[in-house]
Amino acid sequence: MSLRPLESSLSPSEPGADRAAGAQGVSPQAVPAIGLHLQIAFLLGVTVLVYANSLFNGFTMDDELYILRNPQVTQHSLRLLFQPNAASNVFRPVTFATLAANWIVAGYRPFGYHLVNLLLHAAAVVLLLFILRSVLDRLAHCELISLAAAILFAVHPMHTEAVSSIVGRSELLAAGFLLAAWLFHLHDCYFLALAGFALALLSKESAIGLLPLALAGDYARLKVKSWTRYTAIAALSLIYIAMLWKIQGGHFGAISVSVLDNPLTLLPAHLRILNAVRIGWKYAGLLIFPATLSCDYSYNQITLYANLRHLLFPLLAAAGVMGLWVWAVGKRSAGFVVAGAIYFAGFAATSNIAMRTGTIFGERLAYLPSAGFCIIAAILFAWLARRQPVAAFAIFALAVGAFGVRTVIRNRDWHDNASLYIAAGDAVPNSAKMRAFRGIVYLGRNQLDRSRADLVAALRIEPEYPDAVEAMGLLESREGNDQIALHYLQQALQMSAPADFDYDYRAANLGALQMKMGRLDEAMKLLNRRIAESPNYPRLWSNRAALHLRLGQVAEARDDARAALRLDANNVQARNVLEHAQAGNLH
Secondary structure (H helix, E strand, O other): OOHHHHHHOOOOOOOOHHHHHHHOOOOOOOOHHHOHHHHHHHHHHHHHHHHHHHHHOOOOOOHHHHHHOOHHHHOOOHHHHOOOOOOOOOOOHHHHHHHHHHHHHHOOOOHHHHHHHHHHHHHHHHHHHHHHHHHOOOOOOHHHHHHHHHHHHHHOHHHHHHHHOHHHHHHHHHHHHHHHHHHHHHOOOHHHHHHHHHHHHOOOHHHHHHHHHHHHHHHHOOOOOOHHHHHHHHHHHHHHHHHHHHHOOOOOOOOOOOOOOOHHHHOOHHHHHHHHHHHHHHHHHHHHOOOOOOOOOOOOOOOOOOOHHHHHHHHHHHHHHHHHHHHHHHOOOHHHHHHHHHHHHHHOOOOOOOOOOOOOOOHHHHOOOHHHHHHHHHHHHHHHHHHOHHHHHHHHHHHHHHHHHHHHHHHHHOOOHHHHHHHHHHHOOOOHHHHHHHHHHHHHOOOHHHHHHHHHHHHHHOOOOHHHHHHHHHHHHHOOOHHHHHHHHHHHHHHOOOOOOOHHHHHHHHHHHHHHOOOHHHHHHHHHHHHHHOOOOHHHHHHHHHHHHHOOOHHHHHHHHHHHHHHOOOOHHHHHHHHHHHHHHHO
């Protein structure tokens, strides 16, 4: 089936198109009769319905890195906001500013953060509707296609990572501001378009694609603007790229990318690109059939290849799709032009084709590009509705219902880290990270056999993975094998660098085990050194407070316990030390 007949049959220029549609029981005016305000209300209702249960989720996964232990969020400093993040080197001042606003209002209470994410997604859904009504206005079924695409975008399960994960907000803000900038451009609000684009870029770097979107939208509706408009967008894009390069230290992204997170970094450029093209088809597969979803696809869940036998067909298929899109551009098939532009521009910065990124694959990265898929699905729905209206609406309702139910179920996985990692362990059994994390969850639940099975699997996949090595040490300690545990915890700390996010956690665990084994001098040396280097980690202080108390140094124990509580008011170990120190003084 060719692309042109699908869309040309919807064109108002075709004689008798309206009469033919009416004869089938579906008029091009059927959706406009609903009214724009009712369409918006319906979209907002659907969005709230499928994401309402996400409001009761907690902080998960990278929320600790980017919120709970991120001074850009917790210290309310404008200077810090406009610096790259210390842990990952990302530069997203608008995203961190909104998280800081949440922190001021709600602190450690996650409800408000999730509420903002839901509202941002709802806004993106409505903005997509407005844009499609503008850029597809040449199509007889513009209203039907626009509404159908917006509904699919509202409920698609692949969006749960962007919406239900608090730090997914960067995707929501980048997409929302980019869509707003595009809409302002379409309606000749010149300065507002540039302002929206700047806010999108300062939310996340993946928003760089406004220029191709503006060109595609104007071309599709036969209203190409002055070249100065496009030049201004291009100039702002280049200024941002140059600024990001300088701010991030003469490169893009992190200084070094973990092979565990993105094994594509091991490959030479040509193999990285070929494998990235192949991986791109996984996004397409999950957009069509999002049954099995995961918060992680790190090493070694996605197999990489170095031979053309596995890489040639995905490359040829991708070239074929690109060729069809170029053909659609030549034929001015508005829907396919816009859909392709959104899909390709949305993935341009995150696909690992132009450059390596921090991850090999992430469902959150498909948030904006998925709008292109939703448009194509809506065009096919409108085409079928002209011929078989009952079947078309039945299929569409089933798809929306299935997507909505899957989204509601998937939101529950994001309730907390335990539920998230247990689900991921089943979804991506070859990921060393998720097998280790699930093993840690089972360890916390004292399900030691299950914990050992997952940790052994994680170490089989990646023997040098510090999290898995450390967790195995904690498991051995739990089972009373302290000497074996000591070897694992020492090894895990040696594998880590002091700048690593979890280094202090590992040092605190090793110190606690040394205290348990009576190696008090070794524990004191470790804790003294680490507190001097990293004075803001409360467990180091509370561990040393407990050690001072054990040595009979009550005053020092009290001082360290108070220091720990200043950093973390909920530190149970520090409170216990204070109680024992006061009781000792009474006697």
